[in-house]
Amino acid sequence: MSLPRHWLCFSLVLVVVAGCPRRFDPRANEVHSQNPEADAEYRTAKRLFHAGDLDGAKSALQHIQATYPPSEPLVSWSRLMEARIARSQRQSDRARELLQPLAEAPTDESLRNAARFELGLAAHSQGDCPQAVRLLSSFSGQIVEGDEATELHAVLADCYRRSGQPREALREYELFFRRSRSIEQAYVRSQVSGLLPSLTAAEQAEARSRFGITAEPGAEPTVPAPSLRIGLAVPLSGKDRALGERVLRGALWSARSGGSAGSATDSPAAGPSATPVDLVVRDTGGGAEAAAAAVAELASEGAQAVIASPLRAEAAAIARGAAARKIAVLHLATPSSAPAGSEVSGFHLLYSNDERAQRLAEELRAAGLTSVAVLAPSTPYGQAMTRAFIDALQGTGIRVLGPLSFAPNATTFTAQAKQLVELGPQALFVPATATQLELVAGQLAALGALATQRVQARASEPAIRLVLSTAEGMTARLLTAAGRYLQGAVLAPVALAGLPLAPGDTRFGGYATDGGAEAGVVDAIGYDAVQTLRAACAGPQNKRAACSAEQLAANLALLQTEGATGSIAFRPDGRRRGQPLLVRIEGSALRVLR
Incomplete structure (x- = not known):
């Protein structure tokens, strides 16, 4: 894996050679002018x-x-x-x-x-x-110490490795390795494992000891080359750096936990059939032009597939470059609601927002309720979700009351809650963030408008019996802060990472310790992208063998697997097949609806 500039915002404490009279800090020079x-x-x-x-x-x-x-x-x-x-x-x-x-x-x-x-x-x-x-x-x-030191040691190690100087490469990898987090250590171990065959038996034993690489009992002191090389092109500099870093964390966790060389063997995803993965990373932080250049570099590094930036402009440039080089692309950007055939080429890991709204509308129809109100932010997102939800209810006989709106930065919903009480809908659709849903639920509960509130006995049921929401950016906080108001609510999260599920999910156990933060939606998307390509490489027979770019693309079209974003399969046009995730709040946990 070749690391880009500022590849992670993790704080790496690197131990460097002591005894130098002067230290070099490429960012410390404070230059002033007399002008x-x-x-x-x-x-x-x-x-x-x-x-x-x-x-x-x-x-x-x-x-x-x-x-x-x-x-x-x-x-x-x-x-x-x-x-x-x-x-x-x-x-x-x-x-x-x-x-x-x-x-x-x-x-x-x-x-x-x-x-x-x-x-x-x-x-x-x-x-x-x-x-x-x-x-x-x-x-x-x-x-x-710092980001620049991390980059320097990674670059020198990569160059020494390429030029057949394994001992020099090991020296630089060790400077990179010390005191780093588990995910980064897994990367270094995978690179060091590839150098072991070039060393003497004594040097191999010493390297294993220094980098914590465990050899199989009775196995030869060599490690096979990864059979799947995945290119990851995401923004790791500029204003979208944080977004790219979360994707990268999830992708590294997936590469580590799925059985790549040197990975932890106690991960739930590890196993003898897990395809070893080499993750090659490039920064797209400069926009479409940088994204196109990143694809060219990834192709020259031998990537069999590319995971494209979650930013649409960058993703389109990546798709064009990958198509010219006959490399499969897995998109992380939310697809548009454009007609089939108008989307950029490749496979799309996520459902469109329209599809999520439509799935919630289907749940409303199945509930047998006859009226619904819509409360949405006055943004293009809110307007599009409202339109998709209402369109999906056409011809069902369900009356749509409102819709009502609120300012994007609203923090109080007293006026809207009173309007909802006056309208008296049986259901409420809130396409908004989890934080906004929490505030809305609190205001409605204060007015006694939610059927899910059970603080005291009631002579009659409140009008609103079902809350539906996309709950963007949802974390466990929603259940802690407003779960008592939202019992039975049906939500459509993009992914399940970091959420309290019933039964529990072990995919991200230990993620906060290794990755520096709790897993979230973006981490889960990065995780699923690598797992999807690994499953496609293994194919229907689940073989742990090398796969060509052509085989990978063909297998993606036939894939059926499970991930943190739900069941993963693709339609002939490359869009996600099946239905978006739905979960229901039950007690202090979420139950996935099938």
Whole structure:
């Protein structure tokens, strides 16, 4: 697995070689100018850069270069920052063009070292490992802890591995490995396991001891190469970095727990038939252009399939690049409600929001109730969900009362609750976040409008007997805070990760310890993506063998498996087959409806 820049926001504490007189911190240089205007402009560009506004930062940096003379120190430093932006946007040629003169700066050692560091990383991104090693190796024992140190050791280890220098690679992997979390350690173990056949028996035993790799009793000291190489193209920089990191956490957990080389053997998903997985990661944080470049890199790394960014613009670029290279694509973006055939090519892991609304409408019809009110946010999402739900009730005889709306940032629903009491519907549909549903339920319970409230005996049943909701971003908090108001409510979550289920779900046991946070919807999507491709590679016979990109695509079309997002199968047009998840609140847990 090749790690991208800022591959996770986990705090990694790396132990580096001691005894160096000077430490290298590529982000610590505080440069100032005697020109207050230039200084202010540079600070503004720096703030934009760290806020993820790369285009705004680039524009500000180029203005500095065009406005001030070459003798102004911040002109050179602005070129360095522009090169960092270019590298993060997969514009490696531009980055190297900007960095080469700076790496030879005769007087400013700090600038020269920072430029050499960035130039080495840019060289690696273009597959030029010899230059990357020449530029970066001297920093290995000097760099301070942090994201940049993580990236440096990962890049050097990758280059040494590719060039057949297993001992040098092991040294860098060990710097990466120490004090890291279990998920990251699983990645390092998988890479180290692939190096073992190149070592002597004594070196293999020492490496196993240092990295905690357990050999099977009586087995030869070698590990087979992974039979499935999956490319993961998600935003790991810029404003959507947090989204990409959650996907990556779930994907790493899946790769680790499903039996990949060096993974934990006590995971519920591990087993002799689990296909070993090599996860190759690329950052799409620069937008569609960077996403297209990421696909090209993943293809050159031998990926048999690509998991596409949850952002639609990036996903479309990934789909085009993968189609040109005949690689299967598994999309994480919520598909649109466009007619069949108009969607981007590939397989779609998620149902559309329209399909989730329609499934809730079907549940209402099955309940035999005759009226429903809709309370939705005044957003495009709220309007689309309301429309899909009402359309699904056409011809059923169920009366739709309202619909009512509320502001996207509303935190009180007293007025809407009073309107609902006046309307007197038997059911209520709330396409909103779990937090908003919690507030709505509390207001309705205070007015005695929910049939699910049982705090005191009632002479007659309240009108609202069934609550239906998409409960976006739902966690266990909903049941803790409002479960007593929502007994019997039917919800349509995207995934089940981190939710209290009856019976329980062990897929994400220990996830918070290993991943640094409780599993959520986005983590579950990353998890299911890897599990889906692993199941497709194994095929109907569940073989633990290598599969080609062509076989993988064919098997995806025939797949039937279970995941955290429900039963997974695909229609001929690549969309998800079957019905979206539904759960019912029963006591302090959720029961999945089949």
